[in-house]
Amino acid sequence: MPRTRALALTAATLAVGATLYGIGGASAGNSVPRSDQQIPNLTNVVTEIKAYYGDTVDAAGEHDASPQSSYAQQVAGIESKAKDYLKDTLRHEGHGNGHGSGYGNGHGAKPAIVLDVDDTTLLTYNYELEVGFNYTPATNDTYIRTKNMAPVFGMPDLVNWASDHGITVFFLTGRPEAQRDPSTANLAVAGYKPAADAAHFFLKNKTSPPAYLPCGATCTTVEYKAGTRKHIESLGYDIVANFGDQYSDLEGGYGDKTFKLPNPMYFLP
Structure with a gap:
């Protein structure tokens, strides 16, 4: 992360x-x-x-976490609204209000969704309990390299459905580039079928930050994530929905609609 x-x-x-x-x-x-x-x-x-x-x-x-928990029920409600929105978006192409990306308006932009990883697609609950809610980069790195996190309830079904219906899936995380391989493997084990390859999975690279991020290695979370979404749209996509568990995952634009997943365990500015 x-x-x-x-x-x-x-x-x-x-x-x-x-x-x-x-x-x-x-x-x-x-x-x-x-x-x-x-x-x-x-x-x-x-x-x-x-x-x-x-x-x-x-x-x-x-x-x-229990699939009968209040958390699971709350997530299910959000996912249901998201799926209804995506269905409606696919039925009424061109009714989005992306940043000039042109989805459905004759410019050929392709629909896409962007998803954060921790507590949006993968659940950190066991890690947080294991470390007593005392996150450190070292313990987190060890966990990611030695254990798989469970999927957030219902998210694989939603993401796979979107992919099956022609929506391109991008994963965007604050995890460091060095954790790409175990993160990619975990997403696959958790049931996410869209390829989390280099073209569709963005991790933070402070050593060699991409040229499309003017803030380079000093980006805030909002600058990094919004700047990456801007880059995705520049490739010919309209981000019809952006999913995250932190407000910093969702701020900064470049997404027609945002969906906030619940997370009472930590706050990231």
Whole structure:
């Protein structure tokens, strides 16, 4: 991933306590509590997160989310709306409002969707529990290279359906380029059929950033992701839908519609 973020558990606490602070997801962490009564108890927050995901533990001590959980039900509702939208888009070509990309308006742009990886297509839940919500690049890299993450419930079906109906699928992640091979393998194992090859899977490359990103190795998440989506559209695609679990996955334009997946575990600016 690597991610620049506050401690995951602190971010999760802020997410749960946002109504107390009067802040939104995009500005989490900006308010200073005046009393301990304004701060959700960390133990209670973890308990609530586990209940939301329907935590189960197998014989090896691995944590799984339940397909009957509130999380799974919420995701299913979002996916249903996304599929209805994609069906409607395919029926009424040319009714999108992309950034001049021309899908269906005589310019030959091809429909595409863009998806983040962590907690949009692959679920980090077990990793977060394994490290006690204390993300570090080292532990995350070890996990990605030695274990597979489960798919986000229902997302393989949605993505495969889109691909089968002529929509090109692109994956766009903040994971480093060095994690390309295990990430590609994990997507395949998780059931995603569209090829996550070099032309359709974008990872962050700080050593040799692509020329289409003016910010180079210093890109913020929004600059990196929006700039990459702009590049995708420059190749002749109209991004009809952009999927992410963070607002920073979705901001910056270059996508006709955005779909926000739930993630109470961490916040990425």
